[in-house]
Every structure is written in structure tokens, then in C-alpha cells.
Amino acid sequence: MQEKYSFSEIEPKWQKRWLEEKAWRAEEHSEKPKFYALAMFPYPSGNLHIGHVRNYSIVDVIARFKRMQGYNVLHPIGWDAFGLPAENAAIKNQTPPAEWTWKNIANMKRQLQSMGISYDWEREVATCHPGYYKWTQWIFLEFYKHGLVYKKKAAVNWCPSCATVLANEQVVDGACERCETPVTKKDLEQWFFKITDYADVLLDDLNKLEGWPEKVKAMQRNWIGRSEGVETEFGIEGREERIKVYTTRIDTIFGVTYLVLAPEHPLVQELVANSKFEQPVMAFMDKMKGLNEIARTSTEVEKEGLFIGKYCINPLSGKRIPIWIANYVLVDYGTGAVMGVPAHDERDFAFATKYNLPIPMVILPPGMDAAAKDKPLAAAFTEEGTMVNSGEFDGLDNDTAWDQIADALEKRGLGERKVNFRLRDWLISRQRYWGAAIPMVYCEHCGTVPVPEKDLPVLLPEDVVFKAGENPLTTSESFVHTTCPTCGAPAHRETDTMDTFMCSSWYYLRYTDPRNEEEPFSHEAVDPWMNVDQYVGGVEHAILHLLYSRFFTKALRDFGFLKVDEPFQNLLTQGMVCMDGSKMSKSKGNVVSPEEIINRFGADTARIFILFAAPPERDLEWSEQGVEGCYRFLNRIWRLAAQYEATLKGKKTPPLDPGSLDTEGKAMRRQTHLTIQRVTNDVGQRFNFNTAISAIMELVNALYLYKEKPEANPAVAKEALEHILVLLAPFAPHITEEIWAGLGHAQSIHAQEWPSLDEAALTQDEITIVLQVNGKVRERIQVPAEISAAELEKQIRTLPKIHEWTQGKEIIKVVTVPGKLVNLVVR
């Protein structure tokens, strides 16, 4: 072994060898239990950033640990390679998106390999490769076949800067998730995936996901937004039509004093036609049209409405009720019509107050005198109470009345119980080039025709013009013009491509069968591996990617392609990497380049630091000095090993004889085995890599002290050193491999079995007992480990210190925790 730790020589050497030996290949047929470890695959932006380093280091430790524990591990990587930046680069530099993307992939692959992550590179996939997107298109058609894809004209989210539509999930605070440009509404005919068909099961099955963070599940529940209510009908005075209203508070129906339609509600125009209300209503609607969703529906925005001159009839009370339109009612939730109950809804209360509408109480707050039931309320009462002013339902508690009213409406055919979701169908069309083309053809005779499977993939053409604000695919003559697959007549292709989240919704399945040319994946390949045992990634995908992937898995299971109905058994959402207290970002100028860190300190140091500085799910504060500290730690191990090797050169370490050790030898061995116990638990059960590393640091510190002792036993030292290396191997794979070889081992350290602990080494002859008086520590004593409680108590009473604290007092109780402490309760 060299005297100096030279990571720049060691790391590339082993990386090359591991790659050549295909050291991390997942076995296709194996007797071993399987373990599927997965990090969210990266978008090939061109450079690895520090968040990637964290993500992949975490998964690599898990993968390496599981391999050493005897699992057949699948640990793949690939590229989420479609997307807008490639196209923007194309506009800017006049290079084709494919070229830009593949160049970026090559660079990031080089960077990834310099980190020494144990990927099975033979399974690498890129979503922009025709061999991959062929199957994305195939899956689209499968969903189409099963009636889960439809085309619909709707007011959709439009990002003017990206020149494309967006899914609801991609609109954050009214702005484009990618570029933060405010999103506007546009009426367009677009392709949708019917994720709402799966709303219920996507919600229910969250309860099965015990290995997911509560936070992510809560976010998904929130997003899906299930509510139980009643849909009822209000007749319109003087007309045949009825207005459907959805409410979760059917118990308050006797308190309705107005009804509000969304301005876009189809009945509005008809109702005001040829009346004096037509003009103002049209003006109001025009005003609403110009506003995006946030400007219209944020809680900050004042409620604004307009009476439209018509009345409807309350189905239960028969009362005549004015019809309004208002900004806060959305056309695409529920029925687009809301009953206004000002007394028992805060929003309605504000609206009614503003427009001087009556606010009659129908639920009496508990404790309030019934005589006050017609007095005005100071604020909306939204809690439980007793029914008043509600005809036959008076006197019931409102909970019971809820069901009785629902029953009554159902019996009379005036309404029915209904479940509503906040979740909307997934808009997957994008007016962009760099994505998987939607495999559809429009024929004058046959209408909309799916591209037959044999004609897949629909390749992206190269004769396109990239210009800002325009879908490049429409400029490709060769692409647009085609023939109808059914009748052979001239036809044109769909020029929209798919949302890239389509591509990333099934990539974890493709890894199990990455080169299959007959199908996206075979049962034989996918069934043994799925589902993913441990998935790790950023929480920013809590809804988008994770919800879509769950949807895909469930649908593909229903189509018969999968046996599992959830893709990710366990999920870990890692925290952000911060510097100076805020997230690293180019705009803040607080970015650290992983490549630079690896060049200066080596991959092992970078990995150790990022795993040591904080537990994985928490945000991590970058510290240059912290990195140096980790570099020192690795150097410390190197010197320890180098020194050990030098002193023992030519000599053979005698075999370890645990029975003949002195006290210090026993203590050293005990610490070695305690460390095995701690690291195994921290890595395997808790993912607390920071404490695992600190345990190894402690063992290193202890060995430094032990080896200097004149009576130090070489076999004990060797055992400690070798365990330091093996335990550290998943964290710092290069240095441990190099030292391991230097110590004369022929086989790779990564092929070693994970150490099991020697229980006998943990036993102690003497233990420390903490003595408390009234819960305060007053003394510690050394006693034989197997001392009896009675004997211990006897000894304690003779101690001067204890005597002092109990003197003149009565010992009323003695609490003994075996092997740990004794607490004397005195008075």
C-alpha cells in the first residue's frame, strides 16, 4: 500500500474494473431473494447537480448493503430524456434536440460513473430512444383501447412562454411549474387520460402504502380531494329545465337564499336572453374570461356576483330563490352550480352580506336558546347543531338530518347521494416536438384512427423548423401527411406529443426487460422484480410523477400486464441540499459543482459527507469544512491501514482467541461488534446513514487508541480494521476496495458477506449502574454484570454518597432497571 491516500488514482482504477467485470449486474434467474432499489431517473440537463449526488448516493448505499446481505439486487439507471429544454436549446443553437440530449447524456453518464454508483449499466434506458418510446406509444394505445383515453374540447391551461398546454398538476400558484410564467386559459381540443376513473382506488390504496411518508400520502389525498355529498335539482320558475346542484351540506338546504351558477354554466346565456340582464351578464362573463384561475378563485380575491333576473324553487321548502352568477363558482367542479347557505358557510356568509341577501339560521348552535333562532348571526356557524326552520326535520341533530334529507330527496326522485373529486382528468397533449408522438391519425372518411401496433413507433421527423411559439411538428410535411391505416386515403397525423410524465410513468417496468423488442416488458421479466422495494427521490414529485405512476400500474394491472397494483413499496423523499440556509440554485449563485468536489476530494469523500451531514429525509446544509472533515476521516482510515500493513509485513497475525483476551482486548472487540450491530440497524432499518458513519468513526477512534497500547492484540486490531472496511464499503466503495486488496484479499470487498455480530463479544463482566435519588443522577458504580437486584440494592445503601442524599429521609420506593439504573425515591 502507498503511504498516501491518492483518490485520483484509486477511484478511476476501480470504476473501470467494476464496469469491465459488470460487477453490479442483476441476475435474471437467481435463488437469492430479490431487491429492487431505484432512484428517480434524471433529466439530462447536461450536468449532475448536488441533489443528484445525494439521491444516488442514498440508493447506492442501500443497493450495496442489500447485495452484501445476499440479495439479488436490481439497481438500474436511465434518462428522462424528452422535454422542453432540449427544444429551447434547439431554437437557440440550431442543433437538433436529439443531438443536444445525447451529448448531455454522455456527459452525465461520465459524471455518474465517476461517483462509483453500482448501476447495472446494461439496463440503461432513455425515454427519447425509439426503442423506448415505441412502447410509450403502445401503452397510450392500450389505454385508448380500454376507453381510458379521450379527446375533448376544454378550457385548458396554457403557458404562453412554453407555447403548450399543461396538466393541472403542472400549474403551481397559477403559474407554469417549469418557467413560472402565469398560465392562461385556452379553449382547445386535447387528449386526456381518464385518471378520474381510478380516483377512488388511488385514494383508498394510499392506506396500503405503509412504507410511504405520511406527508406524501397527505398531499395525494389532498390532491384527489374526495368529498361525499348529494346532488339535487332546483326547478326554474317558468321553465322546464332544472338546475343540478352538488352539496356536502344537504342538511342546510332549508337555509338556501340564493343559487349561484358558474359564469360559464351552459344555462346562463339562455336564461338571460332577451332580458334587461343580458348586457350586464355578458359584460361580467367577458371580465371573467380574461382572468386566470388564480385571479378568479384565490381566497384573496373578493367575491363578486350578479343577479341574472331569474328564480328557482327549493325542492324541499318550495321557496322561491334568486339565481346569481359569481366569480368563485367553477364550471368544472361538481355541477357548476352552488346553493348559497349564508348562515352556515363562511364564503356564502360573506357573499350574502355583501349583496344584502337574507341569512336565516337552520342549524342552532349547541347551547343557544331556541328562541334566538330568528335572530341575525354575527358570523357563519359551520359546526354541528340542532335543526331549526327546517320543516319536518326540526329538532334533529344535523348529522341525522343529513341522512334523512338525503333519503327524502332520493325517495322523491329529486336527488341522489354522490361522491365528487377534486382530481381532474390528466391532459397529456403537448404542442411540442421533443416528446413521444401521439399515435393517432385523422382521416376524412374514418375519423380519428389509432396507428396500428405494427406501424409503431411513430418516429419523430427531422425536417422540422424550430421557432419560438410554434409546434415544430406541424412544419414537417413528411410527418403530417400520411395515409389512413383503415382505408388508405390521404390523412394527417396528430401533431401533439405526449406529456413527458407519460414516459416516466412506466420506466421502472422497462428496467426489468430493457431490450425487449416484442413488448414493453414480459411477465417473466417484470413479475419477479416488481414492485420496487425502495424508491428514493425528491418530494417535488409527490403528486405528479408518483400519482401518475400509481395510476399506470393499476391500469396495466387491470389490462393484465402486471400482477402488482402499486409500483413502489417503500418511498423515501430526500431533503434538499442547501447553502447559506436556502436551496442551491443558479439564480441565488450558491451552487456547488459535484464534478469540482470529486476532483478536489474524490467521490468517496463527497459521498461520505452528503450521507453524514444529515439524515436523508431532512434538508442538508452544505459545508466546505464538513467536506474536509470527511476527507480527513478517510485519510485517517488510510493511515491506520497503511501502518497496520507495514508493521505486520512478513508476519502472520495469530488467530483470534476470544477467550484469552485481556480487559482492553475484550473492550475493543466489544466495540467492533457493537458497531456491526449499530451500522446494520442504521442502514438496514432506519436509513440513518449519518449515525452509521458516526459509529464507524467511533470505532476508528477507538482503534487508534487501542493499537498504541503495548499489550494490543494484533488479531483484535485486525478484526476491528477489517470490519471498519467492510462496514464502510457501501458508503465509500473505492477506498475500502483499495485497502482491502492492499491487505491481501483476492476477492472484492463488495463481494463480502455483510458481517454478523458475535453476541458473545458484547457481554461484559462488569457494568456501570447509574444511581438516582428522586430521579436525579447522584452516583455511578461498577458491578459484576450478573449481580442480583437484592445484592445491588444492599451495596447501594452502603455508599457514602447515597447515604448523604437519603440521610434523615424515608426511602419509599426503589425502582430498578436491570443492567442500567437504580432510582431511590425518598421523602
Add this chain to the structure above:
RNA sequence: GCCGAAGUGGCGGAACUGGCAGACGCACGGGACUUAAAAUCCCGCGGGAGUUAAAUCCCGUACCGGUUCGAUUCCGGUCUUCGGCACCA
């Protein structure tokens, strides 16, 4: 407003099932080695009282209260920070 997470030294963090608060690392201080510095190795390092030095004692895990022999840990309440959702009828 609703939901979720967190609050511990100068800093990052530890304390696993209620049992020695502050492991480990950083920063800082002292010593050894060196002509010297760096590197390295060893020791110290929450606050206060006390003392030549120590022993020792008191306080201390956001705040207030409770349960308990004993609470960073459990319960109730308050405050602060971060994240998500937010006129969803």
C-alpha cells in the same frame, strides 16, 4: 383556514421501547512532534455557582401545564419556522 413536518450547544446533528441530554463531525482552545509552519497524534469544549485546582451543586432540549419514581421522548395548550392544499360547494 385545513393538512403535514420540525424547534436540542457557536454550527450540522445524536440520544432506538420513557432511564447518564449533547454521541460523531465542524469551529474553537490547550498540549505533543517540528528550527518553524502545515499536516498528524493526544486532551478539553452547554450555561452558572464554587475552587489555587478539584470535588460538588444548581439551571438547561421553543414556551406553559399535566402524567410518571423518572419526560428531549407520552398527554393538553401556546408560540415560531418550513412544506403542501386552499372560495372544491
